[in-house]
Amino acid sequence: MRITPEQLTSRDNERVKYAQKLMEKPAFCKAEQRFLAEGKKLCLDAAESGIVIEILYYTYMAQKRWPEIDSLPGEHISISESVAEKISGMKSAQGVFAVCRLPVWNEAQVDPTGRYIALENVQDPANVGAVLRSAAAFGFDGALLSQGCAEPFGQKALRASMGAAFKLPIIRTPDLPAALRVCSAKGMSTAAAALRGAVDLSEFKPQGGLVLAIGNEGNGLTDDAIDACEMAVKIPISERMESLNAAVAASVLMWEFRSLC
Missing domain, CATH: 3.40.1280.10 (SPOUT methyltransferase, trefoil knot domain)
Incomplete structure (x- = not known):
């Protein structure tokens, strides 16, 4: 796990835009071979099921509410509530998102x-x-x-x-x-x-x-x-x-x- 020292607060940050595209565009997910899991349950389930988590975004409140997310793999990036609202596909964002690799089966x-x-x-x-x-x-x-x-x-x-x-x-x-x-x-x-x-x-x-x-x-x-x-x-x-x-x-x-x- 690598922790980014500064909180992302800009809704126009390229990493934020990347996460948002994974959230909104299935074709982009397919091209990138990545997807975005939103919410504590899906993020923990992904890790427990062996899905590779590359980046974890979370707000201060999410980290305080669910300290277990600290143990998840990948790069950890703190984000503001405003950024979480930008990324989220939900009316009320939980404030935790994981960029994951798409599993490949044939x-x-x-x-x-x-x-x-x-x-x-x-x-x-x-x-x-x-x-x-x-x-x-x-x-x-x-x-x-x-x-x-x-x-x-x-x-x-x-x-x-x-x-x-x-x-x-x-x-x-x-x-x-x-x-x-x-x-x-x-x-x-x-x-x-x-x-x-x-x-x-x-x-x-x-x-x-x-x-x-x-x-x-x-x-x-x-x-x-x-x-x-x-x-x-x-x-x-x-x-x-x-x-x-x-x-x-x-x-x-x-x-x-x-x-x-």
């Missing part, structure tokens, strides 16, 4: 005996975060996300995941149908949440590893993704509603095939 790291949730073009970051939270809660081993999904380390997704994004391998794939076919070739059971040609959820009896695929909030899975799976399954619901929210559907499926109670 498709080769998928465990053929594991359980995974796959998301295709799920664009609402709150849905992506909620799915990751459920995946961690139900003992899943990771997530596969198509390029059209919201950034899982963006602020809305991070807050919705409650730190679950730090605890799971999150694998971005340029071609989800191809990734699903590879998983099937490895002997994993693959199921698409869809209506076309679907069987009742109770009829799906996976053996060994498992991948459950969920599609876009409005359009569902593409035909290519459905065809890449072993079968399509549907969740029985009342005729009063046509469908479920993507995060709810994913959570129901993961609960049904959970590896932990």
Whole structure:
């Protein structure tokens, strides 16, 4: 840990602008291979999960309120309350932020005996975060996300995941149908949440590893993704509603095939 001796008070400081861009621009995060965690819980969760923290920004009040942040790695920079308000994506800033390296995972790291949730073009970051939270809660081993999904380390997704994004391998794939076919070739059971040609959820009896695929909030899975799976399954619901929210559907499926109670 290295402590910067002077407090940053200028909202126009380049380091402050850098943190703010990480906060506001997912494309910038992707280009920099960095993201910003805001709040005591997310910063501590990131460190405990092995995420590399490079810089920690905090106000005097935050340091006084949560002295445990002193033990976090990286360069420590004291900032004014005004600067914290500039960086924050919240109405009421907690006054502690961590610049972290994006963890890097790839498709080769998928465990053929594991359980995974796959998301295709799920664009609402709150849905992506909620799915990751459920995946961690139900003992899943990771997530596969198509390029059209919201950034899982963006602020809305991070807050919705409650730190679950730090605890799971999150694998971005340029071609989800191809990734699903590879998983099937490895002997994993693959199921698409869809209506076309679907069987009742109770009829799906996976053996060994498992991948459950969920599609876009409005359009569902593409035909290519459905065809890449072993079968399509549907969740029985009342005729009063046509469908479920993507995060709810994913959570129901993961609960049904959970590896932990």
